[in-house]
Amino acid sequence: xxxxxxxxGTLDVLPPNGRRRLEIVAIADDVLSRAGYQPLETPVFExxxxxARGVGESTDIVQKEMFTFEDKAGRxxxxxxxxxxxxxxxxxxxxxxxxxxPVKVWSHGPFFRHEAPQxxxxxxxxxxxAEAIGSDDPSLDAELIxxxxxxFERAGTGPRRLRLSSLGTPRTRADYIEELNGYxxxxxxxxxxxxxxxxxxxxxxxxxxDHAGTQSVMKDAPLLxxxxxxxxxxxxxxxxxxxxxxxxxxxxxxxxxxxLDYYTRTVFEFESERLGAQAALGGGGRYDALIEELGGxxxxxxxxxxxxxxxxxxxxxxxxxxxxxxxVAGAGHDAFLLVGQLRGKGxxxxxxxAGRSLKGQLKQADRLGARWxxxxxDGIEVKDMExxxxxxxxxxxEVLGMVGA
Ligand code: HAM
Numbered sequence: 001x002x003x004x005x006x007x008x009g010t011l012d013v014l015p016p017n018g019r020r021r022l023e024i025v026a027i028a029d030d031v032l033s034r035a036g037y038q039p040l041e042t043p044v045f046e047x048x049x050x051x052a053r054g055v056g057e058s059t060d061i062v063q064k065e066m067f068t069f070e071d072k073a074g075r076x077x078x079x080x081x082x083x084x085x086x087x088x089x090x091x092x093x094x095x096x097x098x099x100x101x102p103v104k105v106w107s108h109g110p111f112f113r114h115e116a117p118q119x120x121x122x123x124x125x126x127x128x129x130a131e132a133i134g135s136d137d138p139s140l141d142a143e144l145i146x147x148x149x150x151x152f153e154r155a156g157t158g159p160r161r162l163r164l165s166s167l168g169t170p171r172t173r174a175d176y177i178e179e180l181n182g183y184x185x186x187x188x189x190x191x192x193x194x195x196x197x198x199x200x201x202x203x204x205x206x207x208x209x210d211h212a213g214t215q216s217v218m219k220d221a222p223l224l225x226x227x228x229x230x231x232x233x234x235x236x237x238x239x240x241x242x243x244x245x246x247x248x249x250x251x252x253x254x255x256x257x258x259x260l261d262y263y264t265r266t267v268f269e270f271e272s273e274r275l276g277a278q279a280a281l282g283g284g285g286r287y288d289a290l291i292e293e294l295g296g297x298x299x300x301x302x303x304x305x306x307x308x309x310x311x312x313x314x315x316x317x318x319x320x321x322x323x324x325x326x327x328v329a330g331a332g333h334d335a336f337l338l339v340g341q342l343r344g345k346g347x348x349x350x351x352x353x354a355g356r357s358l359k360g361q362l363k364q365a366d367r368l369g370a371r372w373x374x375x376x377x378d379g380i381e382v383k384d385m386e387x388x389x390x391x392x393x394x395x396x397x398e399v400l401g402m403v404g405a
Contacts, residue, residue: 009115009123017312021126024308025108027154028128031147032106037130040105042086048076053293054085056261058201065113067123079112082260083129084287084303085294091133092296101134102301108308120278120310128282131303133291138235141266141286141302142242148282148304149248152270157281157314161271163253164243166236167263168228170289176224177203187217207255218255225254232265239266262287266302272314281314282306323369324348326403329361330376338374338396345405372403 006012013021029039048068055061067079080086087105090096096103108128115121130147132140145162152160167173180203188196192211199206207218228236243250250268258267269283284304291299325347328335335351342349350368352361358375365373365385375381380393382402393399 007123009117009121011122011124011309020312020315021308024151024155024311025128028106028108028130028151031150031154032130035104035143035147037104037106037132037147040087040090040107041109042080042083042090042107044110045077045079046086046089048078050085050089050294051078051081054088054262054290055082059259059261061113061259065115067112067114081111081113083107083109083111083127083305084131084260084262084290084301087129087131087303088133088287088291088294088296088301091299092291092294097134097297097299099134102132102137102140103134104130104132106130118278119276120307120313122309126308127305128308129303129305131301133301134299136235136265136286136288136300136302138238138266139242141239142246144284144302144304145243145250145268146246146248148270148284148306151306152281152311155311155315157272157311158274159272160281160314161273162248162250162268163256163271164240164250164266164268165225165253165256166228166232166239166265167224167267167285168232169264172227172229172232173224173264176222176227179222179227180204180206183221184217190214190217204255204257208257223254225252235265258283258285262290262293264288268304270306272310274314274316275310278310280307281310322348323371324350325370326350326372326374326405327361327365327368327370328352328374328376329358329365331355332376334376334396338376338399341396341400342403342405345400347403347405374399374403 051066052062061081066081069077071077091103106129109126110124111127112124114123117123130144132144181199184191184199184203184206190213192209192214195206195209195214206214209215256267256269263285265286265288267285270281271279272281282304286302288300290301326342326349328338328351331352339349339351356364362373370385373383373385380399381390382393382399383390393402
């Protein structure tokens, strides 16, 4: 028979990692809800056009990485590769522009990209995502960056580098791309084959090239940051001013390229040295033209997403287990009812459920890190697992008192 395995690039989350993922989600909920971000969920699949228009036709995500399929009615659907486009689709569909602005929402769940799997890169992965839609106030950009930094801090991801830039408006960007293209064409002979072949699609990629010739051409290349319109430059200065005031360190990186087309103005990315080649913990930016692109009224927005698997990789191994309060040795109705009572009082309680001998059960209590073991036999004995003391109890009620329930 064929050996069944999880599909390539997917992950089974086994204990104790399942708990750690819940902890990250709880941290995100705590940090984000205090800042007014409310939970929102969108479907795991959408009309393919949401991403084609939202993320952008020219991106790797749309061109190569989407899990796209047809439903029985022949509609093209796609497993979501990211959250922002779907959330903006929902904002438009539910007339959320009528709510007090900005609409602040956050979400977490699985995302899908058909990438070559490697350490920290999966075909199904999990993101925490936050968006503030309906205002272009620079305090939102700065707020989201600070909230993301706080999530990383509390998740224990360790030191990280924040890269920050601004892309201006689509118009500025188009003019700049034309200028950059002209510059690159003039020195085409010095560029790598790969960069040359993609000049018309995405000349910005040249900034990322490993090729020495290309790198030396890029040293003198014009930078988008130097071409920002005054409004956009002011907006960026305000974002930076707020981050400075909050004492968060960052590097201005005018070559910061994000893999999604919808960005305008602020873009940012956090990286960790603890991760290998896939160093990005999370990132995001402003997308002031996206909602209009998806068919809504012109509406600004800004947001971030962070990979839960990457946060856990950077944070390192978890404590294997927390231990339990009470292990009840000896099967039967009394054991069953006692663990129920203990759980009802908020205690972590387990009983024997695999037919072990008494000796095996005491070993199991040890493995589980039980604080107390209750032995139900001819009588009732309560063992303090820290001191090793063992004392008889007259009734199950007395047991509850002895273990502090
Ligand atoms: P992104 O940079 O494509 O942004 O993804 C955000 C984070 O998701 C990455 O930094 C990484 O931690 C994680 N991630 C992405 N792809 C993978 C993968 N194949 N395997 C494991 N982790 C991965 C976005 O998705 C934007 N929607 C962020 C945003 C929200 N911008 C505005 N609002």
